[in-house]
Every structure is written in C-alpha cells, then in structure tokens.
Amino acid sequence: MTATAETTAGSRGSQPPVPDGAVTVTVKIRRFNPEVDDEPRWDSFDIPALPSDRVLNLLHHIKWYVDGTLTFRRSCAHGICGSDAMRINGVNRLACKVLLKDLLLKGDKQTTITIEPIKGLPVNKDLLVDMEPFFEAFRAVKPYLVTYGNEPTRERIQSVADRERFDDTTKCILCACCTTSCPVYWTEGSYFGPAAIVNAHRFIFDSRDEGAEERLDILNDIDGVWRCRTTFNCTDACPRGIQVTKAIQEVKRALLFKRV
Amino acid sequence: MQFHKYDVVIIGAGGAGMRAAIESGQRARTAVLTKLYPTRSHTGAAQGGMCAALANVEEDNWEWHTFDTIKGGDYLVDQDAAEIMAKEAIDAVLDLEKMGLPFNRTPEGKIDQRRFGGHTRNHGEAAVRRACYAADRTGHMILQTLYQNCVKHGIEFFNEFYVLDICLTETENGPVCTGAVAYELATGEIHVFQAKSVVFATGGFGKVFKTTSNAHTLTGDGMGIVFRKGLPLEDMEFYQFHPTGLAGLGILLTEGARGEGAILRNASGERFMERYAPTIKDLAPRDIVARSMALEVLEGRGAGPNKDYVLLDCTHLGAEVLETKLPDITEFARTYLAVDPVHEPVPVYPTAHYAMGGIPTNIHGEVLRDNDNVVPGLYAAGECACVSVHGANRLGTNSLLDINVFGRRAGIAAAEYALSRESHVDLPENPAAAVEAQVALALSEHGQERVADIRTELQATMDANASVYRTEDTLKQALHDVQALKDRYAHISVQDKGKRFNTDLLEAVELGFLLELAEVLVVGALARKESRGGHAREDYPNRDDTNFMRHSMFYKQGEGLSADIRLDYKPVTFTRYKPMERKY
Numbered sequence: 001m002t003a004t005a006e007t008t009a010g011s012r013g014s015q016p017p018v019p020d021g022a023v024t025v026t027v028k029i030r031r032f033n034p035e036v037d038d039e040p041r042w043d044s045f046d047i048p049a050l051p052s053d054r055v056l057n058l059l060h061h062i063k064w065y066v067d068g069t070l071t072f073r074r075s076c077a078h079g080i081c082g083s084d085a086m087r088i089n090g091v092n093r094l095a096c097k098v099l100l101k102d103l104l105l106k107g108d109k110q111t112t113i114t115i116e117p118i119k120g121l122p123v124n125k126d127l128l129v130d131m132e133p134f135f136e137a138f139r140a141v142k143p144y145l146v147t148y149g150n151e152p153t154r155e156r157i158q159s160v161a162d163r164e165r166f167d168d169t170t171k172c173i174l175c176a177c178c179t180t181s182c183p184v185y186w187t188e189g190s191y192f193g194p195a196a197i198v199n200a201h202r203f204i205f206d207s208r209d210e211g212a213e214e215r216l217d218i219l220n221d222i223d224g225v226w227r228c229r230t231t232f233n234c235t236d237a238c239p240r241g242i243q244v245t246k247a248i249q250e251v252k253r254a255l256l257f258k259r260v
Numbered sequence: 261m262q263f264h265k266y267d268v269v270i271i272g273a274g275g276a277g278m279r280a281a282i283e284s285g286q287r288a289r290t291a292v293l294t295k296l297y298p299t300r301s302h303t304g305a306a307q308g309g310m311c312a313a314l315a316n317v318e319e320d321n322w323e324w325h326t327f328d329t330i331k332g333g334d335y336l337v338d339q340d341a342a343e344i345m346a347k348e349a350i351d352a353v354l355d356l357e358k359m360g361l362p363f364n365r366t367p368e369g370k371i372d373q374r375r376f377g378g379h380t381r382n383h384g385e386a387a388v389r390r391a392c393y394a395a396d397r398t399g400h401m402i403l404q405t406l407y408q409n410c411v412k413h414g415i416e417f418f419n420e421f422y423v424l425d426i427c428l429t430e431t432e433n434g435p436v437c438t439g440a441v442a443y444e445l446a447t448g449e450i451h452v453f454q455a456k457s458v459v460f461a462t463g464g465f466g467k468v469f470k471t472t473s474n475a476h477t478l479t480g481d482g483m484g485i486v487f488r489k490g491l492p493l494e495d496m497e498f499y500q501f502h503p504t505g506l507a508g509l510g511i512l513l514t515e516g517a518r519g520e521g522a523i524l525r526n527a528s529g530e531r532f533m534e535r536y537a538p539t540i541k542d543l544a545p546r547d548i549v550a551r552s553m554a555l556e557v558l559e560g561r562g563a564g565p566n567k568d569y570v571l572l573d574c575t576h577l578g579a580e581v582l583e584t585k586l587p588d589i590t591e592f593a594r595t596y597l598a599v600d601p602v603h604e605p606v607p608v609y610p611t612a613h614y615a616m617g618g619i620p621t622n623i624h625g626e627v628l629r630d631n632d633n634v635v636p637g638l639y640a641a642g643e644c645a646c647v648s649v650h651g652a653n654r655l656g657t658n659s660l661l662d663i664n665v666f667g668r669r670a671g672i673a674a675a676e677y678a679l680s681r682e683s684h685v686d687l688p689e690n691p692a693a694a695v696e697a698q699v700a701l702a703l704s705e706h707g708q709e710r711v712a713d714i715r716t717e718l719q720a721t722m723d724a725n726a727s728v729y730r731t732e733d734t735l736k737q738a739l740h741d742v743q744a745l746k747d748r749y750a751h752i753s754v755q756d757k758g759k760r761f762n763t764d765l766l767e768a769v770e771l772g773f774l775l776e777l778a779e780v781l782v783v784g785a786l787a788r789k790e791s792r793g794g795h796a797r798e799d800y801p802n803r804d805d806t807n808f809m810r811h812s813m814f815y816k817q818g819e820g821l822s823a824d825i826r827l828d829y830k831p832v833t834f835t836r837y838k839p840m841e842r843k844y
Contacts, residue, residue: 012710012755035760064712068755068764073300075475078511078592080400081300097595124446125761131297144408145360155357157369163362170362170394170401174299206362 015065022048023109025100027058029070030116033125040123043067051101055088055113059095059127072127079239082175086127087116092177092237118180120189134176137192141200141218146211162207169202169247171240178234178244184227191227192219194234194244201247204254216255225252261692262451266291267678269440269455270671271423271482274301275399275663276642277461278406278415280625280671284459285415287675291453293421293442295462295477298407302463302475303663306399307588308516309391310356310660311379312349316370317389322346324382325390327837329658332378332545333616333651334793334803335839336495336811336832341623341647343835345658345665352664353392361405363394364585374585375519378545378655384844387519387543391657396514396586402660420445422766423481424695426458426638428489429688434629437638438685441695445766448759450692450699456678456685459670460486460619460627460640461663467770468778469612469727470719473502473512477770482644484773486619487780491629492813494646494830495617496777497784500654500794501728503549505611507569509596513589513608515656518542520585522574524553525605526561532570537844544844547653547794550610554728557609564607571605578602610728616654616794617784618646620813620830625670631813631830637677637685641670648811652793702768707751711768714745714752718771718778726782731798735786742779746821749775776821783825784812805839 025047032040045062056074063070073083077096084095089103095115104111121129172195179185179193200219204212219225225248234244268284270277273294284290292298313320325346330337357363357371364372373389381388394401410417427439439454462482466474487493503524504513518524524542526532536552537544544552553570556562563571574582574590579602582590586601593599593606619640621627626634642663649662718741725738749772756764790804791797811830817823 012753013708016716033758033760035758063764064710069758071756071761071763075296075300075477076302076305077476078305078596080305080588081296081302081475083296083300099595128761135297139411142412144412145358151358155354155363155371158365159369160365160367162369163365166362170404171397172404173304173400203360206360208360 012065012068018048019050022050023104023111025049025058026112027062028112028114029126031126032123033069049100051099051104053100054096055098055100055115056084056095058100058113071125080173082173085118085175085177085180087118089114092118092181094175094177094239097239118176120180120186121176131176133189134179134193134195137196138174138199141192141196142211142215143199143203145203145206145209146214147208148210156208158207165207166202166205168242169198171242172198172202173240175239177237177239181233181237183231183233184229188223188227190223192223194248197225197248197251198242198244201251204251212254216251219251220255225255228252262449263454264291264451265454265684267455268457268459268674269293269453270459270461271440272461272463272642272644273298273417274461274463274642275303275402275406275660276667276670277459278410279664279667280459280461280641280674281415282406282409282413283668283671284675285410285413287672288678290675291416291418293418293423293440293453295420295422295481297419298410298417299403301403302478304400304403305473305475305512306402306660307396307512307514308519309374309376309393309398309657310353310402310664311376311390311657312353312392312661313346313390314350314353314371314373314392316366317373320381320388320390322349324380324388325349327383328379329649329655330651330837331384331842332655333653334842335809335837336648336651336792338648338833339835339837340833341649344623345649345661348665349661352661352668356402356405356664359405359409361394361401363392374516375543376656377515377518377543377549379657380540384539387540391516391519393516395584396516396588399660402664418442421451424485424698424769426485426489427687427691428635429685431685434633434635436636436685438687439691441692443695443699445761448762450695452687452691454684454687456681457637457639457674459625459674460644461642461667462644464615464643465774465777466612468718468722468774468781470723471505471510472612473505473510474612479770480773480777481770482640483618484776486627487776487814487816490816491627491635492620492815492828493617493780494620494811494813495648495784496615496780496814497788497812498616498652498794499612499781500546500614500616501550501610502613503546503553503610504572504608506592506596507564507607507609510611511592511596512611512613513572513592513606514586515546517572517574517586517589520581521577522572524549525571525573526556527563527567528561532556532561540844545653545655547796548844550728551796553610569607569609572608573605574601575603575605612727614654614659615643616646616648616650616652618644621645621647623647623669624673625666626673639670639674641666652795698769699765702752702754702765703757708753709748709751711752711771714748715771715774718742718745718774722778726785729796729798730785732786735782738782739779739786742775742782746775746779749821772821780814780825783827784814787827788812809839
C-alpha cells in the first residue's frame with residue numbers, strides 16, 4: 001500500500017440535521033484523482049448515520065454535504081445493478097447491500113469504516129475503476145446462447161430439472177466483486193477471472209446451448225480455469241450468493257471428464 | 261470536441277435501447293450511447309414477469325390481453341397500439357426465449373406463466389396466468405439476455421457517454437433529427453454524433469419523488485432534452501405508484517408475490533382488498549391497490565408504531581415457494597427491513613414507480629412534433645416514450661412487454677429510415693455550442709446552492725403534494741415549491757471542477773431535468789380536473805369522459821429553465837372498446 005498523507009476533508013456548508021439514534025461513523029476512503037494527485041491518499045470523514053443506513057448512504061452524505069469531488073458509481077441502490085462494488089473493511093461488497101448495523105458491534109456509538117476501490121482493475125478516480133478489462137474477459141467466453149440449425153416455431157422445450165441445472169449462475173450481475181477478490185487475478189490480470197467463468201458456466205450447462213465445446217476450448221487456455229486455486233474468495237464476495245468456486249470446479253470437471 | 265458519424269444512434273442501453281440495437285445493429289451502422297454500463301440499467305430491477313397470451317397453462321388469447329390493457333389504463337390507452345402490443349407479445353416472449361432467456365418452465369418444459377394484477381380471463385371474469393417469468397428476476401434476465409445478444413452481434417457501445425442534446429436541422433418540411441451531443445464522463449470531452457436516425461430509450465424520472473423504486477440515475481434525461489427542444493411531452497400527470505414498496509425505503513416487492521397468492525392486510529389483519537375489488541381482490545390493478553392502501557392508512561387502519569404502512573402477508577406461501585419463485589424479494593425484506601417473509605408479514609407502502617407519459621410516438625416509435633406530424637429521424641421507445649399503451653395506469657408486466665415490442669419496432673424503423681436516406685442531412689451550425697455553454701455555466705462560480713438540498717426539497721414536496729392522492733391545494737403548493745426551487749437552481753454550486761468522471765457535475769445536470777419534469781407533471785395534474793387511473797384528485801373523484809377523455813400534450817414556451825408550459829390536447833384512438841366504468 002502506497003497511501004501517504006491522511007487528511008480530514010472540509011465541508012460544503014451547513015450540515016443537514018442529525019437524525020435521532022444516529023451514531024458517528026469515521027469513514028476512511030482511499031482517494032486518487034490522477035488529474036491532480038501523484039499517488040493515492042486516505043481521507044477521513046466523521047459523519048452521523050443511522051444503523052439502518054447502507055454504506056452507500058454514507059458515501060452520498062459525504063458527496064452531497066462534505067466533499068463533492070468524492071467519486072463512485074451507483075445506480076439502483078438495492079443490489080441489482082452491480083455498480084457499487086468496493087472494498088469495505090477489506091472485503092468486496094456492494095455499498096448498497098451493507099448496512100451500518102452489520103458493521104457495528106453491539107452498543108457501539110462510534111465506529112470506523114474503511115473503503116477502497118476493488119483491486120486488480122486500474123483506478124480511474126477514487127472508488128471508480130476501469131471496468132473495461134473485466135467486460136473484455138466476459139465478452140471473450142461467448143456469453144450468449146449458441147445454437148445451430150433451424151429454430152423451432154414456439155419456445156425450445158426445457159425440463160424443470162434442466163433449467164435448474166444452471167440457475168445459480170444466471171443470477172450474476174457483473175459487479176466484479178468475485179473477480180477482483182481473486183488473488184490470482186490480482187497478480188495475473190490476463191486470467192479470465194471468476195465472473196467470466198460463471199457466465200460461461202451459465203451457458204455450458206444450459207441444455208439448449210450447443211456452444212459448450214467452443215467455450216471449453218477458450219477456458220482450457222493458459223489464462224482459463226486452470227489458474228483457479230480454489231481460494232473461495234469469490235464465493236465469499238458474491239453479493240448474489242452464487243457458488244462461484246463450485247461453478248468454476250464444474251467447468252474444470254467438464255474439461256477433464258466428459259466435455260458436457 | 262470529437263466528431264462521429266453513424267446511421268443510427270441509440271441513446272440508452274436498458275431493455276428498450278438494447279432491443280432496438282439488436283434490430284438496428286444488424287441492419288445499419290449503429291452506436292449505442294449510454295450514461296451507465298448497459299447491465300446497470302434499471303430494466304434489471306423489474307421482477308415479476310412479462311405478459312403474453314401464450315396459453316401455456318390455461319386458456320388465454322391476445323384479445324383479452326388487449327382489453328385488460330385498455331381497461332387497466334382507464335380507457336386513455338390508444339387502442340390500436342394496445343392491440344399491437346398484445347398481439348406481438350407472443351413473439352416478443354418467444355424471441356427472448358430463443359435469444360437464451362432462462363424462463364421458468366412448466367412440468368412439460370414450456371414457459372411457465374403466473375397471475376398478475378389486472379390480467380384476466382374473458383374480460384374480467386377471473387385472474388389469468390399470463391405473465392411469463394424467471395423467478396422474481398425477469399427484468400434481470402431480460403437485461404442480461406439482451407446484453408448478451410448485443411455482444412453476440414458486436415453492437416458498438418459508448419459507455420458512460422451522457423447525452424445532453426439532440427441536433428434538429430430545420431428543413432422546408434420542418435425539423436429533422438440529425439444527431440446527438442454527448443458529454444464523455446471519463447474525460448469531460450464533448451462528442452457530436454451525426455446520424456440519420458436517433459432513438460431515445462432513456463427510461464423514466466422517478467427521482468422527482470423521495471420514495472421510489474427507481475434508481476438514482478433515473479432522472480428523465482431523454483424526456484427533458486426533447487422537451488427543451490420545443491417538442492411535446494404527453495400525459496405526464498399520470499405517474500404510477502407501485503403498491504408494494506418496502507415501507508420507508510421504496511424498494512420494489514413484485515406484484516408477482518400477490519400473483520403467487522400473497523395477501524395485503526391492515527393492522528387488524530383484515531384482507532382489505534376484498535372491500536375495494538371484490539372479484540380479483542389483491543390482484544386489482546396497481547392504481548386501485550395503491551389508493552386502497554393509502555385509504556387504509558388515512559383512515560387509521562395502518563400497521564406499525566406510526567400506523568403508516570400495511571402488511572404484505574406471504575407466510576402461507578411456504579418457504580419453498582418464496583425461495584424458488586420469489587427469492588430476491590425475500591432477500592430484500594431480510595436485508596433492508598430485517599423481516600423474514602417466511603415467518604412474518606412485510607411492511608409495505610406505495611412507491612413511485614413508473615411514468616405512463618413521456619415522449620409521444622406513433623406505433624413505429626416515430627416521435628411526434630404535434631398531434632399530426634412526426635420529426636423525421638427521431639424515435640423513442642420504453643418508459644421515456646408514450647405510444648400510448650399504458651394510458652392512465654399501466655398494468656404490471658406491460659412495461660417489460662412495451663420495451664421489447666416497441667424497442668424492436670423503433671430499432672427496425674430507425675434502421676430502415678436510415679437506409680432509405682442516401683446521405684446525412686447537414687447538422688445545424690455549432691451543434692455542440694449549447695452543451696458546451698451548459699457545462700461551462702454549471703462549472704462556473706455563480707452561487708452557493710447545493711444540488712442535494714434542492715433535490716431533497718423537490719422530492720419532499722412531490723411526495724407530500726403530488727403522489728397517490730392530489731388536490732388543487734396540494735398541487736398548487738407543489739407548483740409553488742418547484743418554481744421556487746427552479747429559481748434557486750440558477751445559483752447552484754458544483755464543487756468538482758475537474759474533467760475526469762465529474763459525477764458532481766452530472767448530478768447537477770440531472771437535477772435540472774428533474775425540476776423541469778416535476779413542473780410538467782404538476783401542471784398536468786392541476787389541469788386534469790378528474791380522477792382517472794393513476795391520477796386521483798380528491799376534489800374531482802370521478803372520471804370525466806366529456807371533458808378529459810383526451811391526452812395531455814405539454815410544450816415548453818421560450819428558453820431557459822423558467823419558461824412557461826403550454827398545454828394542448830390530443831384525441832384518444834378508439835378501435836372496438838367503449839369506455840365503461842372500471843370495476844374489478
């Protein structure tokens with residue numbers, strides 16, 4: 001870590017009223033704006049917050065009332081769009097799915113939360129990273145239904161069991177929590193990473209799909225599934241509860257034994 | 261300033277934009293400009309399903325679907341458009357399945373279907389299983405499937421390009437759309453995209469309200485841009501409040517829960533919808549359920565310490581149904597309210613959800629410049645558009661249907677129009693000048709007003725005065741407040757002066773659109789002295805077909821944020837359904 005000076009940022013004017021039941025949270029944020037900064041730094045903000053607040057609420061409070069230059073992505077604010085993946089107290093989470101009460105010890109009136117950008121992708125500004133390498137890996141695994149021959153007039157028939165087979169990996173919201181929690185990905189940026197493999201899995205195990213061989217060939221590559229060291233960081237990080245490591249193992253097994 | 265040239269430019273990459281891109285991209289040189297990464301779009305938050313009369317689990321036909329849509333919209337629906345949507349719904353669902361969408365399946369392996377509000381068998385006899393679904397993640401699956409197919413077809417995206425203006429070139433036949441101007445978030449650079457056709461698919465403006473199911477980014481940008489160009493907006497007073505938002509938070513809990521059998525109860529445990537809609541009860545359309553809930557609370561029968569919400573009871577559905585068919589909403593209740601729907605009822609209250617109105621289009625997605633003429637080269641689809649298939653109140657699932665049916669139509673029409681033109685029409689002079697000035701002004705020192713303060717006050721007055729129930733007095737208060745906030749907006753301060761990912765600037769620009777659209781909504785609501793669909797006036801409780809069976813058309817008069825609004829009207833298109841009293 002190369003962070004240096006620790007500053008406590010100023011304010012953008014009068015502060016909104018403090019709600020009843022608020023606790024004081026010290027939010028330590030790793031900041032970096034290449035436009036002006038030579039290297040990253042830590043800023044600290046003491047703000048009032050309710051235990052029911054999401055970490056995203058704290059970031060908004062800082063941006064709206066203290067420091068408008070604080071930069072992060074967010075959209076839906078309830079864990080569906082995947083915009084606000086960040087490292088919160090050292091683990092990858094969506095800021096809109098972590099509630100302050102879950103970070104407080106019982107009876108705490110004061111706490112410190114550390115927020116950093118997700119690791120392994122270039123930082124563009126503060127908590128906002130360049131997502132292009134991540135999406136490039138996703139696009140490379142043919143993340144779409146591949147079929148040959150004539151399409152049926154009506155829907156393709158798929159049994160309830162066949163549909164269930166790949167249900168877990170359809171939940172992926174491409175937030176990058178898994179990929180950027182992977183120690184292999186941190187050191188080998190060329191590794192496809194968990195999210196891309198999850199999305200390959202979603203089609204490899206779809207009974208309607210005929211592209212499994214092509215995808216398995218891609219994932220058999222030097223930067224493919226064999227890089228995985230089953231650290232399980234990805235499974236812990238997934239805000240959608242996907243069994244990411246298991247999905248990667250299933251793809252490995254498909255390569256070893258039967259090619260689906 | 262950078263310059264680009266395409267056949268078709270699509271603005272927005274939610275369901276409608278990407279459905280349009282899949283069609284347009286295979287026919288003509290297409291660029292998609294989007295404020296967000298495509299998979300962040302709010303289509304992904306839709307949950308319950310997409311209706312189509314597939315008749316996979318029981319008898320159904322698209323004519324019943326048409327009727328339900330028209331009746332659901334309190335007869336303000338353009339009936340020709342509703343007929344097209346219900347008819348094309350079947351192929352729209354089958355197309356998505358063929359693109360790979362993982363629908364839930366029946367025991368025979370066909371697409372499964374569930375009940376949804378206002379969708380009935382044989383013109384209102386009973387609820388029908390019409391909604392095709394993938395657990396309670398149907399929107400997520402649609403968004404992912406469409407993005408996957410955009411990847412497959414090599415669609416060209418410009419991610420985090422915030423469009424702030426369109427180019428209209430005056431010709432002897434009136435204005436023609438010739439391009440769009442975007443602000444690149446990464447660099448602060450302005451880009452001009454010349455195009456033969458432009459498609460707006462920018463979604464809604466739910467952030468005018470405090471309690472909303474909408475994303476932070478849903479700020480009505482597309483509607484705002486069109487309105488500022490002097491083009492009309494239609495039926496903006498009709499805003500839908502979804503009955504089941506998580507109380508106090510507004511996070512959506514799908515109507516599919518009630519489709520699976522969940523029941524709304526008041527503090528005493530009474531199933532109160534039996535009093536308001538005796539036939540289909542909890543599966544009445546959203547406007548009726550939202551009003552019923554608000555009345556229960558107003559009359560003192562609300563639950564909780566402040567008696568300010570009602571309860572969505574899913575406990576009798578059992579853990580398996582909740583975990584397999586409604587897993588996401590089960591998790592939302594657990595995460596955000598610490599309530600487990602398996603064991604206890606969930607506190608819910610109406611949440612601002614969907615704009616029925618928007619940029620008026622015909623059935624090909626062509627944007628109207630008045631009641632009779634289109635703007636050649638300009639298209640719109642999805643929530644930002646008003647075809648009008650939703651009239652005064654949209655039925656649940658019909659938005660996912662709308663984006664697929666009319667997104668596809670707009671994409672095809674835009675591409676074919678572009679291909680039929682030999683050359684690009686010249687851009688107007690200095691196409692980027694207005695946007696450059698707008699950005700420079702926002703960044704200049706001209707006041708101390710905070711964007712967050714103005715936005716918070718806007719949302720507070722809209723929640724208090726222009727939501728489920730409205731009166732002359734509350735609406736006048738809202739109008740007064742919004743106009744005062746517009747004056748203050750002239751003195752906002754943007755703290756971040758940089759060029760790189762300046763989201764402080766972005767929020768300031770978005771607030772300008774919100775203020776303008778809030779005013780249009782309130783002006784429309786004041787003028788419509790009747791109650792119809794999602795627009796409920798306590799002082800005019802009845803529908804008034806004599807004076808108000810017509811669409812509202814709003815035009816901006818003059819320049820600047822404080823310009824006046826001119827209100828005009830447009831007739832409703834009828835085919836075969838005569839207006840009747842709306843009972844369920």
